[in-house]
Amino acid sequence: MGKRSTPTPSTAEPAPVDAHKARPWWDPVRFARRSVFPALLQAVALGVLLFMIGAGWGLHGVEGIAVEGALMYTNIATFGFWVFWFMALVLLLPLVGRLWCTVCPVGWCNDLAARWGLARPWPRQLQNLVLMGFLLLGLTLGAEQFSLNRYPDQTALLLATVLLAAILLGLVFRGRVFCRYLCPVGGMIGLYTRVAPVEIGSANQEVCRRCESKACYFGSTKRYRLGIAGRGVEFPLRRPGCPAFIYPPEAAANAACLMCTQCFKNCPYDNLRWGARRPLAGLWLGRMRDRSEALLVVVLTGIVFYRLARFWGALRIVVEWPATFAALHLPFVGPAGFKGLKLFAGFLLWPLLFYLVLAALARLASETRLTEVAAGDQAAAVAAFDAEGIDEQRRDEARRWLLKRQTLWGYLATYGVAFLPLLAGAYAAFSLIKLNEKLGYLPLVLADPAGIRNYLAMSQIHVLTPPDSLVPLGWIRWGTLAAVAIGAACSLWSMGRVGAAVYGAGSRPATRGALVFRAGVVALAAVMLLCLRRWLFRG
C-alpha cells in the first residue's frame, strides 16, 4: 500500500560473514525463514475458506420456514465469517496488527497467481488507498443494506467473489495488488497496524548497509540439486522480492508490510527480526503513507460510531435525520432508498462532517496569529528538513508534502490516525460483547456446518437450547467502558506526537491543531461511552 520504499545503495565493503546467527528452535524467525512457513498455514486456511463457501453455497434459509436469517448463527459461512473471524479479528488487531495477513488464504492466492501472471504494473493513478476506502465503505453498506451477514448463500458468494478477484488480479498485475490496494479488510488491518506493537525490521543496520544484494527487496535465486540414486540435476529457484515493494530496513512504520515473511527467507544474513515495538509508535513513526489513508479513517470511524449510535434512540434519530428529511421531501425515495440513506448518513456523512469541522477549526487555529512572528511555522519545519541534510530533490518533496498537510484533508490525514486507539478500543468493546454472546454457537457449527439441523432443533422442535453468553454481561460491561476510556487516553496522548512528527515540534499546526483534534477525541469518546451505557447498563 502507498508509496514504495526503495533500498539505498550499499557501501563497497561486503557484509560481515559472522552476521549469521544460530537461533534457538523456538525463535519465530526460524519458522519465518522456512519455505513451508506460512504456506502450510495458508493452505489450511484456504481449505477452511473453501469449506465455508461450500457449506453456504445456495443455502438461503430453511425450506418451508419463512424466518429471515434463520441460519445466521448456525451456518459456518455466516457464523464463521461475520461472527467468529471478523469479531475475533477486530478484537485482536490492536495487539497483533498484520499478523493475520501472514496466514490469509486470499492474499496467498493473490501472491501465487502474481508469480505466474502477466506481471503488469498497477496503474499509477490507483496507487493509493482510495479504492480500498470505498470498498470498505461498500462492503459495510452492502452488508447492512442486503443483510449479507444473515444469509449463507450471500456470504458464500461474497467470499467466492473476493477469492476469485484476488486470483484474477494476481494473474494480471505484479505484487500483491489485491492486498495492497483493494482488500477492504486489509485497509482496516493496515490502520490497526499503526497501533499494534508488532513489526518487521532489520536487526543490524550496519549489516544492511554493507549488504550488496538487498535480496529482501529484490528477491534471490538459489541453486538446488535433486539427487536420485547417485545421479542428480541442479536447477535454480527464484524467490521473488517483497510483494509490497518495501525495503524492510528503512520502512519505519511498516504499516504497509504484509508480514508475508518473504524478506526473512531472502536475506542472506538472517538479519531480519520479527519483534515488538512501542505500542502506538506506528502512529507517528514515519510519515502518513498517503493522504487517502484519511478516507479509511473516516469510514472506520463511521463503522464504529454508527454501530454504537444505534443503541441510543435519541442519537439515532439525529444521525438518521438526513434520511428522514429526504424520505419526507423526495417522493421517489422508497423503503430501500430510505434504508440506504440512513446507512450513508451514519457510516459516512456524519463522520466526514465531524472530521472536516475539526480540520477547519485546526486550520483556523493554526493560521490565526495574535502577534507578528518573525519566521513562519512552515519555515521552521522546512529548516528541520534542511538540518537532516537531505538532498535538494527530497527537500522539495518534503516542502510540497508539508504544504499538502496544511489543507483541510491534510489535517484530517495527519490527525485522523491518532483517533485509531479510540476506534480500536470502541470496536474491540463492541466485538467483545458480540463474541461473548455468540461464541457458544461454535461447537454446534462445527458439529453441523450447514446449520439446518441445529436451527430446527433449537427453534422448531425445541430439543436444543440456544447457547448462553460465555460470561454474564455484568462481568464484562465495565471492561468495555475501560477499553473506550483507555483508547481515548491513548488517542489524546498520541495526538501531540503525531502533530510534532508531521509539522515540527512547537509549530502552530502541531500545538493548536492537536488541541482541536483532542477536543474531538473527548467528544467522540463521550458519545461512545454514553452509547455503551445505554446498550449495556439498561435495567
Ligand code: SF4
Ligand atoms: S535485510 Fe538482509 S537482504 Fe535486506 S539489506 Fe539487510 S542484510 Fe541485505
Ligand code: SF4
Ligand atoms: S514481510 Fe518483508 S517481504 Fe513481506 S511485505 Fe513485509 S517487508 Fe515485504
